[in-house]
Amino acid sequence: MKSVSRRLRLLGAVVVFWPLSLLAAPHVVVSLAPLHSLAASVTEGVSEPTLLYHRQQSPHGAGLSPDQLRLLTQADLLVWVGPELETGLSRLASRLPNGAVDWRWHDYDAGMNQYETRPALFETDAEALYGEHDHGRMDPHFWLDPRNAQAFVINLAEELAQLDPANAERYRANATAEQTRLGDLFNQLDAQLAPVRDKPFIVFHDGFQYYQRAFGLNALGALVVTPEIPPGPRTVAQLAERANQVDGVCLLHEPQFSERWLQPLAAAVPNARLAQIDPIGSTLDAGDDFYARVLIDLTDHLSDCLEQLP
Ligand SMILES: [Zn+2]
Numbered sequence: 353m354k355s356v357s358r359r360l361r362l363l364g365a366v367v368v369f370w371p372l373s374l375l376a377a378p379h380v381v382v383s384l385a386p387l388h389s390l391a392a393s394v395t396e397g398v399s400e401p402t403l404l405y406h407r408q409q410s411p412h413g414a415g416l417s418p419d420q421l422r423l424l425t426q427a428d429l430l431v432w433v434g435p436e437l438e439t440g441l442s443r444l445a446s447r448l449p450n451g452a453v454d455w456r457w458h459d460y461d462a463g464m465n466q467y468e469t470r471p472a473l474f475e476t477d478a479e480a481l482y483g484e485h486d487h488g489r490m491d492p493h494f495w496l497d498p499r500n501a502q503a504f505v506i507n508l509a510e511e512l513a514q515l516d517p518a519n520a521e522r523y524r525a526n527a528t529a530e531q532t533r534l535g536d537l538f539n540q541l542d543a544q545l546a547p548v549r550d551k552p553f554i555v556f557h558d559g560f561q562y563y564q565r566a567f568g569l570n571a572l573g574a575l576v577v578t579p580e581i582p583p584g585p586r587t588v589a590q591l592a593e594r595a596n597q598v599d600g601v602c603l604l605h606e607p608q609f610s611e612r613w614l615q616p617l618a619a620a621v622p623n624a625r626l627a628q629i630d631p632i633g634s635t636l637d638a639g640d641d642f643y644a645r646v647l648i649d650l651t652d653h654l655s656d657c658l659e660q661l662p
Pocket residue numbers: 412493557558559
């Protein structure tokens with residue numbers, strides 16, 4: 353009898369010990385800082401996701417250092433936008449350990465606004481400029497619409513709930529709370545942008561389609577569709593012609609890319625104001641509410657410039 357209860361006690365110790373180690377929360381690795389911030393809001397109280405890129409690193413064509421590659425090999429769940437944006441990472445996602453989940457933006461099927469890439473002069477027919485071949489390529493900068501960020505956290509919570517059922521309710525409750533905060537953020541930015549909604553601007557690269565559409569803004573065009581391809585003189589001339597038809601326009605450059613590329617356009621548009629906007633928060637401090645601060649910083653810089661137009 354004594355030995356049975358002793359065995360039961362030992363068994364109890366094993367039963368208590370094993371589930372804890374088996375149920376260790378999945379190690380989540382997230383490529384891009386704004387998405388990392390959203391993911392951290394979902395895993396709060398369970399685990400801390402790892403950020404893959406340096407915050408100054410443009411996701412376009414980003415390569416990975418040996419340290420970053422090591423992070424990849426430790427992931428249970430890799431959250432990234434996908435090969436449409438992260439061409440460098442698309443070659444490396446195969447380095448994930450066996451059984452790790454490769455989770456890309458187009459997996460987030462519920463409730464996401466998704467737009468195709470568009471030509472530099474937005475309303476021009478895409479096929480006329482780029483040929484039928486590129487038509488239908490999705491614009492990957494989805495996170496700049498806070499409503500997409502809402503869909504992202506809800507979908508990520510479901511993915512995590514499947515990987516880690518013991519913490520499913522925590523993930524879901526976190527995502528629901530974040531969804532509410534993101535709704536408040538959307539309303540705050542929408543109110544801030546309301547007075548300048550019709551003021552025209554031109555962006556360096558077309559990373560702001562989701563943001564522009566979310567808030568109904570008046571973007572005239574982009575100097576380049578993706579930063580991998582430098583601007584052509586024809587695009588510069590067409591954008592300048594369009595910009596010179598309005599009383600004033602903001603030309604927006606980004607900290608990841610050389611301001612030099614905007615200079616031919618700035619020189620051809622005497623009524624332009626230059627300002628900087630940053631879609632990934634590369635100049636902001638890491639930490640709490642990073643996603644919201646990226647959107648607020650972007651909106652502050654854009655609205656400051658647009659308010660000064662006639
Ligand atoms: Zn981009």
